[in-house]
Amino acid sequence: MSRFLNRQYEKLEPYTPGEQPKTDGLIKLNTNENPYEPSPRARRVFCEEQVSKLMLYPDPEAAELVNAVADYYGLEKEQVIAGNGSDEILAFCFMAFKSPSDKVYFPEPSYGFYKVYSDVFLLKSNPIPLKEDLRIDPEKYKNLDGTIILANPNAPTGIALNLEDIEDILKTNESNLVIIDEAYVDFGAKSCVPFLRKYDNLLIVQTFSKSRSLAGARVGFAMGNKELIADLNRIKFSFNPYNLNRLSVQAAAAAIRDDEYFQKTRKKIIETRTWISAELEALGFTVLPSSANFIFVKSGSLSGKDYFTGLRERNILVRHFEKEPVSDFVRITIGKEEDMRTLLSVTKDLLTERNRR
Amino acid sequence: MSRFLNRQYEKLEPYTPGEQPKTDGLIKLNTNENPYEPSPRARRVFCEEQVSKLMLYPDPEAAELVNAVADYYGLEKEQVIAGNGSDEILAFCFMAFKSPSDKVYFPEPSYGFYKVYSDVFLLKSNPIPLKEDLRIDPEKYKNLDGTIILANPNAPTGIALNLEDIEDILKTNESNLVIIDEAYVDFGAKSCVPFLRKYDNLLIVQTFSKSRSLAGARVGFAMGNKELIADLNRIKFSFNPYNLNRLSVQAAAAAIRDDEYFQKTRKKIIETRTWISAELEALGFTVLPSSANFIFVKSGSLSGKDYFTGLRERNILVRHFEKEPVSDFVRITIGKEEDMRTLLSVTKDLLTERNRR
Numbered sequence: 001m002s003r004f005l006n007r008q009y010e011k012l013e014p015y016t017p018g019e020q021p022k023t024d025g026l027i028k029l030n031t032n033e034n035p036y037e038p039s040p041r042a043r044r045v046f047c048e049e050q051v052s053k054l055m056l057y058p059d060p061e062a063a064e065l066v067n068a069v070a071d072y073y074g075l076e077k078e079q080v081i082a083g084n085g086s087d088e089i090l091a092f093c094f095m096a097f098k099s100p101s102d103k104v105y106f107p108e109p110s111y112g113f114y115k116v117y118s119d120v121f122l123l124k125s126n127p128i129p130l131k132e133d134l135r136i137d138p139e140k141y142k143n144l145d146g147t148i149i150l151a152n153p154n155a156p157t158g159i160a161l162n163l164e165d166i167e168d169i170l171k172t173n174e175s176n177l178v179i180i181d182e183a184y185v186d187f188g189a190k191s192c193v194p195f196l197r198k199y200d201n202l203l204i205v206q207t208f209s210k211s212r213s214l215a216g217a218r219v220g221f222a223m224g225n226k227e228l229i230a231d232l233n234r235i236k237f238s239f240n241p242y243n244l245n246r247l248s249v250q251a252a253a254a255a256i257r258d259d260e261y262f263q264k265t266r267k268k269i270i271e272t273r274t275w276i277s278a279e280l281e282a283l284g285f286t287v288l289p290s291s292a293n294f295i296f297v298k299s300g301s302l303s304g305k306d307y308f309t310g311l312r313e314r315n316i317l318v319r320h321f322e323k324e325p326v327s328d329f330v331r332i333t334i335g336k337e338e339d340m341r342t343l344l345s346v347t348k349d350l351l352t353e354r355n356r357r
Numbered sequence: 358m359s360r361f362l363n364r365q366y367e368k369l370e371p372y373t374p375g376e377q378p379k380t381d382g383l384i385k386l387n388t389n390e391n392p393y394e395p396s397p398r399a400r401r402v403f404c405e406e407q408v409s410k411l412m413l414y415p416d417p418e419a420a421e422l423v424n425a426v427a428d429y430y431g432l433e434k435e436q437v438i439a440g441n442g443s444d445e446i447l448a449f450c451f452m453a454f455k456s457p458s459d460k461v462y463f464p465e466p467s468y469g470f471y472k473v474y475s476d477v478f479l480l481k482s483n484p485i486p487l488k489e490d491l492r493i494d495p496e497k498y499k500n501l502d503g504t505i506i507l508a509n510p511n512a513p514t515g516i517a518l519n520l521e522d523i524e525d526i527l528k529t530n531e532s533n534l535v536i537i538d539e540a541y542v543d544f545g546a547k548s549c550v551p552f553l554r555k556y557d558n559l560l561i562v563q564t565f566s567k568s569r570s571l572a573g574a575r576v577g578f579a580m581g582n583k584e585l586i587a588d589l590n591r592i593k594f595s596f597n598p599y600n601l602n603r604l605s606v607q608a609a610a611a612a613i614r615d616d617e618y619f620q621k622t623r624k625k626i627i628e629t630r631t632w633i634s635a636e637l638e639a640l641g642f643t644v645l646p647s648s649a650n651f652i653f654v655k656s657g658s659l660s661g662k663d664y665f666t667g668l669r670e671r672n673i674l675v676r677h678f679e680k681e682p683v684s685d686f687v688r689i690t691i692g693k694e695e696d697m698r699t700l701l702s703v704t705k706d707l708l709t710e711r712n713r714r
Contacts, residue, residue: 002585015595
């Protein structure tokens with residue numbers, strides 16, 4: 001820490017991203033990346049003609065992408081803002097919006113960044129524990145006195161809320177902004193976009209990093225009423241107006257227009273998820289019902305840490321959170337079928353070893 | 358404005374970027390982009406092999422790039438942080454660092470974003486007017502009581518400070534952080550990097566958007582002592598850890614290693630600048646002595662606004678700032694020689710028309 005650091009950040013605990021290994025040969029199932037390449041239409045953007053224009057700034061409004069998202073969801077372009085990944089969009093949200101109480105409510109556990117953003121922007125974080133079955137209890141989000149942020153499906157559980165419960169939360173929190181983080185929505189949950197017409201306290205955040213296979217391009221976006229989006233633009237244009245790579249804007253626009261590839265790849269992921277979930281259950285695992293591109297699983301005999309470590313030693317990276325009530329679980333990204341077969345076979349070996357001891 | 362906006366931003370005036378035209382056929386000399394394509398080594402990064410890995414996250418530490426920058430400047434890797442353009446790095450600086458007085462000092466005019474960042478992060482901005490000749494007066498920056506930020510060369514004037522003056526400012530401000538924004542340094546000024554060994558109150562910000570022809574890739578970086586860089590990383594990992602496109606990391610690393618292309622293109626820009634400056638002076642223009650990839654010029658007969666508008670009507674975009682003491686000037690980015698020849702010829706036409714009236 002330098003002597004110039006703003007003292008308000010002295011005790012700030014930054015987010016810890018999942019490991020990004022620099023060596024090859026690992027099966028990487030730890031950061032919920034899509035195992036399939038970006039859409040061919042998105043890849044075609046990176047042609048000599050476009051690459052040789054990289055000395056030019058991007059359009060700070062990312063109009064091509066904003067228009068493509070608006071078209072896709074049937075919104076007006078003033079209802080969409082694009083960002084450098086949904087993390088930047090979320091950071092802008094925590095910066096831009098503040099309830100009179102300064103409070104922010106979110107599930108615990110959920111995406112670990114919600115707490116970090118609350119800390120950075122001096123908001124009072126109010127984590128609401130999950131129910132014993134690790135589901136969000138919608139009752140606990142009614143009639144609150146602060147901003148609400150919910151990941152749907154939730155992470156790291158993968159469990160989705162149904163839209164009726166979300167609508168009840170929106171209805172009973174008329175004076176509160178409700179942010180729904182739909183990073184994983186395309187893998188089996190339902191988007192809240194239709195509610196945008198009815199509720200002006202709703203803001204939806206999505207990303208191209210998961211279902212659109214573009215984590216490396218850094219593209220996320222938010223959808224809401226025009227006033228909310230104008231507020232976010234006010235922050236963006238006061239922080240980093242040129243926040244998207246030129247080619248990322250074009251690639252993301254191409255990706256969202258390629259519905260055929262999107263449907264094909266997400267279907268494969270959902271099928272693989274169904275299959276691996278059944279296989280792991282047959283081995284005595286508890287597998288939470290996932291609507292995401294990952295599963296959250298607990299072995300009947302291995303501790304979460306031992307399972308994580310055993311897989312790591314055999315070159316399979318998954319994610320383990322050393323905290324209650326989820327320390328017995330590991331989060332496994334759904335990879336290609338062959339990678340999941342390897343995971344399954346290594347898992348069987350680990351269980352056999354465990355039984356021998 | 359929505360009813361949820363944090364009231365502290367109610368009166369925030371965002372930065373206004375230069376126009377990014379969506380039509381072709383314009384000569385774009387308004388946002389200080391490099392007229393030359395990125396280095397061939399940088400362009401080669403965008404190959405099918407790398408593009409087809411875009412479903413993977415980038416390395417959040419951008420180690421390949423950080424190492425390349427550290428090598429280039431003879432620093433340790435812990436002395437470098439990469440960001441999504443130097444704007445993001447500057448935003449992180451204003452977020453991270455705060456003097457006990459909350460004051461920030463910078464020249465006026467200079468890069469317009471310094472005022473915006475001060476406002477966003479609730480710092481007290483103290484603009485220090487330039488001297489009558491539009492130079493920074495180094496005397497006014499000695500023994501201050503707050504953070505100092507200086508663009509060197511300054512924008513929009515293009516005039517550089519000499520290193521002795523900067524060293525005096527560093528020496529007489531031991532308790533203050535001094536940020537030197539070297540966005541344009543490669544076009545004729547001297548970098549402060551050698552001072553990093555002697556002064557722990559120095560932080561240097563640079564960008565790949567100008568001399569490295571990568572404005573569209575969004576890459577900037579800061580250099581300082583390890584504690585300052587650790588502070589900036591603390592903010593980055595609490596805001597947007599994956600802040601660089603995967604391919605931007607690689608392209609920027611390749612660009613900084615391609616010294617031959619860098620020397621060739623910046624030499625061409627400097628030569629074009631020398632030539633066009635002399636031509637405009639011969640037409641009665643005042644041309645400030647530029648160490649940047651732009652010139653700041655004032656006609657003897659056309660107002661700044663009329664010159665700007667006349668060029669715009671003839672499809673040449675330059676930048677005009679409607680404020681004193683620079684409203685008589687326009688800022689012209691140094692483009693390719695053929696574009697500058699067109700500018701010159703259009704300028705002659707405008708002067709002739711003017712004289713006819």
